[in-house]
Amino acid sequence: MVSVPAIAVDGIAASRKRIPPFALFQPASVTEALELLAAWPAAVLHAGGIDLANRMKAGLVAPAVIALDRIGEMKGVVRCRNSVNIGAAVTHWQIEHDSVVKSCLPAVAAYVAGLGNVRVRVQGTIGGNIMAAEPGYEILALLAALDANLHFARRSDGTRYAVEARGFQPAISAAADILLMISLPLHPTDLKWTREMRPNLGIVASLNRDGDSIRSGYGAVTGQVTAGSRLGITQSLSQREIAAADRHERAGSMTETTIQVTMKVTVNGDSRVVEIPANLLLVDLLRDRLGLRGTKVACDQGACGACTVLVDGLPMTSCLTFAFAMDCKSIVTIEGVSSADGALDSVQQAFHDAGVPQCGFCTPGMVLLAKALLDRAEEPDAIAIDDWLTANICRCSGYQVFRRALGCAEKPAS
Numbered sequence: 001m002v003s004v005p006a007i008a009v010d011g012i013a014a015s016r017k018r019i020p021p022f023a024l025f026q027p028a029s030v031t032e033a034l035e036l037l038a039a040w041p042a043a044v045l046h047a048g049g050i051d052l053a054n055r056m057k058a059g060l061v062a063p064a065v066i067a068l069d070r071i072g073e074m075k076g077v078v079r080c081r082n083s084v085n086i087g088a089a090v091t092h093w094q095i096e097h098d099s100v101v102k103s104c105l106p107a108v109a110a111y112v113a114g115l116g117n118v119r120v121r122v123q124g125t126i127g128g129n130i131m132a133a134e135p136g137y138e139i140l141a142l143l144a145a146l147d148a149n150l151h152f153a154r155r156s157d158g159t160r161y162a163v164e165a166r167g168f169q170p171a172i173s174a175a176a177d178i179l180l181m182i183s184l185p186l187h188p189t190d191l192k193w194t195r196e197m198r199p200n201l202g203i204v205a206s207l208n209r210d211g212d213s214i215r216s217g218y219g220a221v222t223g224q225v226t227a228g229s230r231l232g233i234t235q236s237l238s239q240r241e242i243a244a245a246d247r248h249e250r251a252g253s254m255t256e257t258t259i260q261v262t263m264k265v266t267v268n269g270d271s272r273v274v275e276i277p278a279n280l281l282l283v284d285l286l287r288d289r290l291g292l293r294g295t296k297v298a299c300d301q302g303a304c305g306a307c308t309v310l311v312d313g314l315p316m317t318s319c320l321t322f323a324f325a326m327d328c329k330s331i332v333t334i335e336g337v338s339s340a341d342g343a344l345d346s347v348q349q350a351f352h353d354a355g356v357p358q359c360g361f362c363t364p365g366m367v368l369l370a371k372a373l374l375d376r377a378e379e380p381d382a383i384a385i386d387d388w389l390t391a392n393i394c395r396c397s398g399y400q401v402f403r404r405a406l407g408c409a410e411k412p413a414s
């Protein structure tokens with residue numbers, strides 16, 4: 001007998017992990033964020049939210065979330081006399097395309113362009129990568145190799161201080177503070193790196209031009225070191241946070257007004273004002289509130305790309321994106337791709353002609369991924385196509401058909 005996942009009252013499949021309610025704050029300055037942290041000691045910070053959403057699905061309970069995306073000082077890239085300063089809320093994608101980083105630190109732009117996949121780079125921030133302090137994440141290794149400094153605001157008294165990026169220790173000891181900025185010195189270095197997944201040891205080394213000194217950073221170490229450092233952070237945070245969440249709930253301090261958000265969003269060309277709970281994920285807004293069920297959910301943790309939608313033209317992981325972060329954004333789902341009379345879009349037609357869909361579960365996400373790529377570069381080269389295709393998983397078709405549909409593989413001889 002085929003088992004069909006139960007549908008809960010709110011329409012979300014009962015098998016999916018839920019995120020408990022929280023109060024949402026969107027401060028406009030670091031000072032405001034520090035005041036909120038003082039008032040809500042167990043609040044967690046949200047930058048891009050991919051990691052946070054995953055941790056909350058895994059059981060992290062927080063009474064409040066403080067979103068950093070409205071704090072101007074954390075969002076820019078600035079060239080100073082001896083350094084390039086990158087705000088902690090700058091995304092990997094912005095670093096990869098930033099003209100200052102590309103001209104002053106081209107190797108850094110190139111390194112970041114290979115991190116994770118395009119969905120992760122579009123949403124994930126450099127600060128979130130550092131402060132998640134996951135040994136599998138690469139930015140800390142890169143920063144250690146480049147003699148970077150991390151600039152924080154201390155939670156207890158607002159004091160600003162800087163520490164050298166040296167592996168995971170700074171992120172672990174400053175876990176309660178706000179990372180504001182990363183400062184990369186402009187000394188002339190040739191950056192060499194390797195991404196080696198199998199031994200799970202990533203090494204980034206920088207050499208000066210004369211080759212008389214070498215610095216290195218290490219990352220992606222698995223085994224006991226990984227388990228120890230990772231669990232050390234996540235467990236102590238979650239225990240504190242759970243305890244505080246309980247206290248807040250008992251005190252009745254979570255009011256309707258703080259857990260509901262009203263926002264403007266454009267979906268497939270239609271502008272809407274929606275009132276949503278702060279803990280609602282984008283995929284649930286689309287599928288369950290707006291009835292756009294073409295967006296699929298498979299892994300529910302950011303890995304497969306089935307839930308890909310376009311946000312301001314770029315692919316994002318809707319199962320790990322909080323809907324509140326979509327305020328004033330424009331979203332395209334698969335329902336918005338074909339024309340009103342049902343005629344297929346050129347990407348859909350190319351997929352059809354190449355015989356791409358088999359079970360079809362990955363197809364909506366794949367079509368949107370391909371559209372975003374082709375909208376950016378009319379004729380992307382094979383390297384770009386292969387890089388983007390790594391973002392989404394197809395379990396049936398094999399990737400040659402996608403490559404063929406996108407024009408980078410020869411048609412098989414008939």
Ligand SMILES: Cc1cc2nc3c(=O)[nH]c(=O)nc-3n(C[C@H](O)[C@H](O)[C@H](O)COP(=O)(O)OP(=O)(O)OC[C@H]3O[C@@H](n4cnc5c(N)ncnc54)[C@H](O)[C@@H]3O)c2cc1C
Binds near residue numbers: 123131
């Ligand atoms: C499928 C997948 C594949 C990935 N592959 C890679 C990879 O190959 N290489 C790699 O390096 N990374 C990889 N990542 C990790 C990704 O780069 C990080 O998840 C991302 O950078 C986190 O950024 P964020 O802005 O979403 O963080 P968030 O989820 O917003 O935050 C992460 C944590 O940091 C805290 N935090 C965020 N900003 C600050 C701040 N300014 N100050 C203090 N605390 C803060 C949050 O409270 C939270 O605890 C992958 C992630 C996924 C989901």
Ligand code: FES
Binds near residue numbers: 302305307308317
């Ligand atoms: S369902 Fe979102 S990435 Fe797999």
Ligand code: FES
Binds near residue numbers: 356357358394
């Ligand atoms: S066609 Fe089945 S997963 Fe891609």
